[in-house]
Amino acid sequence: MTQLNNKTSGYPRISERYIKYKLKEENIKMIRVEYTDLNGVNRSKLLPVDMIDHVFEEGIAFCTAIMSMSFDNKIAEVDYIEENNYDDFKILADPSTFKILPHIDNTALLLGDLYHNGEKMKQSPRWFLKRMIKEYQNLGYNPISANELEFFLFNRKKDGAFIPYTNKAGNCYTSDYRIDPNQFLGKMTETFKEMDFQVLYMNHEFYPGQYEYNWKHGSVLRNADEGVLFKGISKEIAHQNNLFITYMAKPLDDNGGSGGHFHFSIEDIVSGDNLFFDQDKADGMSDLMHNFAAGILKHAKALTAFLAPTINCYKRFQPNSFAPYYIGWGYDNRTAFLRVPKERGGATRLEVRAGSAAANPYLALASILAAGLDGIKNELEPEPISEEDLYYQDIDERERVPKSLELALAALEKDQWLKECAGQDLINNFVKLKELEVNKFFNSVTDWEWDFYAYHV
Template sequence: MNEIKSFIRYDSNKPKFLQLIFVDINGAPKGMEVPIERYEEAVTEGISFDGASIPGFQGLEDSDLLFKADPTTYVEVPWEGIAKVFGYIYKDGKPYYADPRRILGSVVEELEKMGITAYIGVEPEFYLFEKNGSWELKLPDGGGYFDLINLDKAREIKRTIAYYMPTFKLIPEVLHHEVGPGQHEINFRFADALTTADNIVRFKYLVKAVAESYGLYATFMPKPLFGKPGNGMHMHISLWQDGRNIFKGEEGLSDEALHFIGGILKHARALAAITNPTVNSYKRLVPGYEAPVYISWGYKNRSTLIRVPAYAGNGARIEYRCPDPSANPYLAFAAVLMAGIDGIKHKTEPFAYVEENVYELGEKERDALGIEVLPKTLEEALEELKRDRVVKDTLGEAYRNFIEHKTEEWEEYQRYLEKNKIERKTIKVTEWELERYFYI
């Protein structure tokens, strides 16, 4: 325990190095370190690097890229003696089309032209494991939803994470044990879309670093354990214009909010490829574990894809419940926002309204309500994406990179199943998935 506390409490002097961070197509943080003295250069001129081997970039054609730091994202890591900063990537003096942060930045700029600011809050769930030198994972506690003291063995860990969150520009709000044994959630304050996407990357790093200091592994993998709840990342969204929440109507939600819901429902099957982008994501999206699979909406209804939480004053928002933490937050936010905006532009009426538990409805009842189902596999989601112009256009030229990368991922999984004589439609979590996704 002394080693743990010395690791966590260590307060370095001024940072000696600067970590320049961007994410690949999977949302995994990538980057390099430079001496802190090069910070001004990183902001004004940029730091060149070889991007040829970054997943989702253009291969050998991208051997010469430039990273320019965004000084508003600068934070210092107290126990490592380094600082971290996000930025944008350039190629030949122009914004690089496959930079996920740039894609979301372009969507934010488009909304700004409409006078709109999107605010997003997220609920990324994670498991804490003791790993025993193999993929036999030992859970460190037997707690369940909102359990305390004896059953929540990670309460000190969550408090330590929350203690350091402000250092990373995160404002902790609620800490609690989730439904699964060893599963947890720490909610942090919502922010504008780009800041929240940055915050997700920061939060994952912090959770993993603190967990490691306690001798544990933290995973945001969508479904690390067969038969146990998966990790979700619900998105709470509101749009503001001239200091006013335009989702708030005179009574209930505004027309804009309802049309925004309609847009997401219309594009939900294609959006799944972006918000649930891994083979393992679809092991979570099965009935019986709270993850929504039926394309529907309702007020306060936790079985629907979109829920309208109870609110007062300017708290009007929608909750999109299918995304998981394997999503690249920049791509996911960009795609969901543009799907919703498409609904506003075309005044798309939301369909499949239901206040009953959707899982308890029969197939005929769901058909009568017009309730569709999310894709059952990554392959099916990619086929939906290929047919959806709104979501494709949001990704721009990076769409081709995304499809190629994810198709290769699906095909690699199929080869693994065939080689090991595993049923193609298995919903069990395979060793291939653990090796590929455990460190998400």
């Protein structure tokens, strides 16, 4: 079993005995046992509290077909799943993830790990991430991450229409009545702090009704767990308040997109020192940091399949959008795929800016770690760092971020290193699932096509 020590898991040690005590003390009646599928959708079963021993010892069964199910309930043809006749897998709860849900009466939640026929399930995004963390630990490293997650918030109207929660421009980096007239966001933040989420702060983003939450730097696993839970629970809290949250990459024609940016550094597993910092280097960046960056840039096209996993995501990759257009890295450069923030010392880090809010945090973080691992193990050197606006580079001089999900998937299938790190079964399942999505799109006639063509042709 892939075990992470308590220091690097990011969680306080919690025993099953303590959980049973808290269930009784807090009068908990229901337990939600949850995991995240390849699409980033949270799947769960709701159980009466007297099933708690079963949750830890026997596990809860789910049909394997769910791992190949698209957003519209269609099942992709995945050999591994079909060959096993759509049998069951099980989820065993991870005690460290125990949370009492403040927004749902008498209910607690546990995340879990997936097992198929007694073995770790090969398609599990959480196992992929755990394996990558363990690879770094074996080298004496502790990978550290922090999330930035953007979303759009809408009012629900009686006629079914969605209207941005705030509809005025010019409110970027504000946090007063103009961007939270009903104090919803403040209350939602309090709810997550009650659950001990490592959120640092919230602010209004660039477009009306768009917001961003930032996480504290810490355990990659905990940041991924909190990322998937934040997305699901925030939508629940919004629904309870007659609001709607979406993490769709670009939900509106006239506004920009929502990113999911990931900051990375690497600590010494014993001392806790930030190994990306080297005070003897003019730029303060260590050889290890350069190696990690080189791995990201080498695998950037394939990484994009995990960082931007929907067709809609690719409408975000436009010049002047604060999303990357060309592949490169730069000092404090928000036009780059990979940004080097100004801070040094313990705050020395890299920011991967290609991520979309629609990304599955487990797959995004795991694949970034996998790419960085190639750079570290093979001592890769990155291209010269750019000090220019990368939106206006000559296409002959620099590679572009893939224009579409199909191109990103093709790059992923050709990337032998990422396939070995993720496992062929996970890659095959993910690609088949996404190809189903692509085919569905190409067989659909959009409103834009009707409006643009029907009258004239």
